[in-house]
Structures are given as structure tokens and as C-alpha cells.
Amino acid sequence: MPFHSCIVDINTQSLQTLRLDRYVSEVLSILSRSQIKARSLAAKVNGKDVKLSRNVKQGDRLELQWDENPPIDIIAQDIPLEIIYEDEKCVVVNKEQGMVVHPGAGNRLGTLANALYFRRLAKACAEPQNLRPGIVHRLDKETSGIIICAYNDETHVFLADQFKARKVIKNYFAIVQGTPKEQKGRIETFIARDKKDRKQFVVCAQGKSAVTSYKVIKSWNNYSLVLLRPRTGRTHQLRVHMRHLGNPILGDPVYGNSDRHFSQVSLMLHSKNLTITLPGESEKKTFSSPMPERFKVIIKKLDRMNIHG
Numbered sequence: 001m002p003f004h005s006c007i008v009d010i011n012t013q014s015l016q017t018l019r020l021d022r023y024v025s026e027v028l029s030i031l032s033r034s035q036i037k038a039r040s041l042a043a044k045v046n047g048k049d050v051k052l053s054r055n056v057k058q059g060d061r062l063e064l065q066w067d068e069n070p071p072i073d074i075i076a077q078d079i080p081l082e083i084i085y086e087d088e089k090c091v092v093v094n095k096e097q098g099m100v101v102h103p104g105a106g107n108r109l110g111t112l113a114n115a116l117y118f119r120r121l122a123k124a125c126a127e128p129q130n131l132r133p134g135i136v137h138r139l140d141k142e143t144s145g146i147i148i149c150a151y152n153d154e155t156h157v158f159l160a161d162q163f164k165a166r167k168v169i170k171n172y173f174a175i176v177q178g179t180p181k182e183q184k185g186r187i188e189t190f191i192a193r194d195k196k197d198r199k200q201f202v203v204c205a206q207g208k209s210a211v212t213s214y215k216v217i218k219s220w221n222n223y224s225l226v227l228l229r230p231r232t233g234r235t236h237q238l239r240v241h242m243r244h245l246g247n248p249i250l251g252d253p254v255y256g257n258s259d260r261h262f263s264q265v266s267l268m269l270h271s272k273n274l275t276i277t278l279p280g281e282s283e284k285k286t287f288s289s290p291m292p293e294r295f296k297v298i299i300k301k302l303d304r305m306n307i308h309g
Contacts, residue, residue, distance in 0.1 A: 005065040006030075006154050010058055011165070020045070021052040024064065029136075029160050030153060031066060039067040074103060079115035084287050089155040089279050090148060091116065094289045097144040097266060102135050116149055136160050137168075137233065142251075145172070145271025145289045158279050163233060169275035169284075172228040172238060173291060175268035175298055176247040177257060179224045184215040187241045191234045200254060201236045203244045210234045212241045220302040223250065225295075227272070238269060250298070261305070262298065270295065 134150030150156035192207030
């Protein structure tokens with residue numbers, strides 16, 4: 001059976017001591033906990049064979065090897081994508097609103113991963129088992145904009161490590177209800193799953209630290225266009241934080257409020273740009289997406305409403 005291997009230098013300063021198997025699944029996101037066993041992951045730390053239960057820390061060098069299997073759970077589909085950047089290692093996509101990023105329950109087809117797998121198969125000379133539509137980070141289905149994905153495991157590790165180390169800069173446009181009391185600020189909370197609904201998240205005293213910076217770009221009577229910069233990457237973080245601030249994102253069916261002026265509007269959240277270092281390069285690159293048409297339509301309507309009171 002073919003196998004894959006990679007070398008990882010742990011340079012995340014904020015990393016606390018963590019079991020090797022948890023580091024591979026939770027930090028590197030190479031293999032899930034179940035895949036670690038099924039694909040016979042073997043590891044060396046600083047040149048010595050170790051058990052997967054061994055703790056790792058900053059400064060360690062990992063040599064990982066595991067059985068390679070084709071991603072049979074992903075079906076290749078010829079779906080048009082707006083490509084911002086692409087090379088043999090990664091691709092940057094301007095994801096359209098309504099597209100799910102990765103297949104899951106009820107979403108086996110039509111996802112970004114399906115489209116990327118087809119694209120990679122069509123271009124590559126390698127066998128399918130050596131390909132990977134690696135989802136490094138995610139955008140919600142109704143969030144549009146910039147997303148970067150890896151085409152191989154080494155690139156996935158390289159990019160994912162930057163996200164974990166909070167070296168990636170991400171900015172989002174959002175139209176929110178109301179106007180924040182301060183024109184710019186920083187939201188720091190803990191976020192956890194809602195015990196009453198596991199699909200939702202809430203601000204609470206216990207959970208994972210979540211930090212978001214915001215700046216109001218323009219305000220109308222009861223709405224604002226804001227620029228959001230997540231400093232952490234918690235699920236639904238921006239949506240939960242704007243609700244916590246008292247200014248939920250317009251069109252948010254989960255964390256928002258009903259709106260008589262825009263009852264049919266979908267989630268007004270867009271990944272505007274992303275700054276990251278690509279493999280083999282020393283300088284960071286910024287990839288940007290223009291403001292979507294749906295934002296321009298709402299802004300024009302808000303301008304008219306503001307004029308006429």
C-alpha cells in the first residue's frame with residue numbers, strides 16, 4: 001500500500017504540551033482520530049520512534065508517515081469556481097454564497113471540495129490517492145468570499161499551522177442591524193456550543209477564547225456596514241460576537257433578528273481578504289475579493305431610506 005510522509009517543525013509559541021495524536025488531528029488537521037488508527041500513523045520526534053501518546057511541545061521536529069488512501073468519500077464534480085490564485089500546491093477561491101465547503105450529512109454533492117477534487121484530477125498527472133482537496137479553514141454556507149485550500153498534505157500542514165499560530169490576517173464585510181456604540185473596538189469572550197442546541201454557539205463564562213476586532217465603515221438610521229477581523233477562528237465567531245455586541249448580522253437566520261425592511265435578505269457576511277504566506281515564499285501575500293453585488297443592492301436601498309427618513 002502506498003504511504004505518505006511529512007516533516008513538521010512545531011514553532012507555535014502558544015502551544016501547550018499536547019499528545020502527539022491530538023496534535024496531528026486537532027492542530028495539524030492531517031488525519032482525524034479514527035484515521036490515525038485506520039491508516040497506521042507512525043511517528044518520530046526529534047529523530048526517535050515514539051508512541052502516539054507521547055507529548056509534544058514547541059521546538060520538536062515530527063516525522064510522520066501513514067498509509068495513503070484515495071479520498072473515496074469525495075465525488076469529483078465539474079462545478080465552476082472563481083479562482084483568485086492557483087499553483088501546484090494550493091488554490092484561492094472567491095466562494096459564492098450558498099456553497100457548502102466540505103461534504104457532510106445532507107451535503108454530499110455540490111460542495112467546494114467536490115469542485116476542487118474534480119479540478120485537481122483534471123490537471124494532475126499523479127494518481128488520485130496522491131491528491132487532496134485540503135480544506136484548511138472554512139466559511140459558513142451563506143458566507144461568501146476568499147478561502148484558501150491545499151492540494152497536498154505538506155501544504156495543508158504549512159497553511160494550517162499559520163492559522164493555528166494566528167499569523168493569518170482575515171477581514172470580513174458585514175452589514176449589521178443597528179450601530180455599535182463605539183466606532184471601533186475589540187470583542188473578547190469565551191464561546192461554547194449551546195447546550196440546548198448543539199448546532200449553535202453562545203457566549204458564556206466557559207468555552208474557548210474568541211477575539212474579534214471591528215470598525216464601523218458607514219452607518220444609516222438602523223444599520224451599519226462594518227469591517228470585522230477575527231483574531232481567533234471559532235465556529236460562527238463573527239455571527240455570535242455581533243449578536244453579543246447587540247448588532248446581529250443582517251439576514252442571519254440563526255443569530256439575527258427578523259427585519260421588516262429586509263425580510264428576504266440572506267446572511268450579509270463576506271470574506272473580503274486574506275493575508276498568508278504561501279509554501280516556498282518568505283513574504284506574505286494578500287488575496288482580495290470585491291464587495292458582492294448583494295451588498296451593493298442593500299447599501300443603495302439603505303442610502304435611499306436614509307435620505308427619505
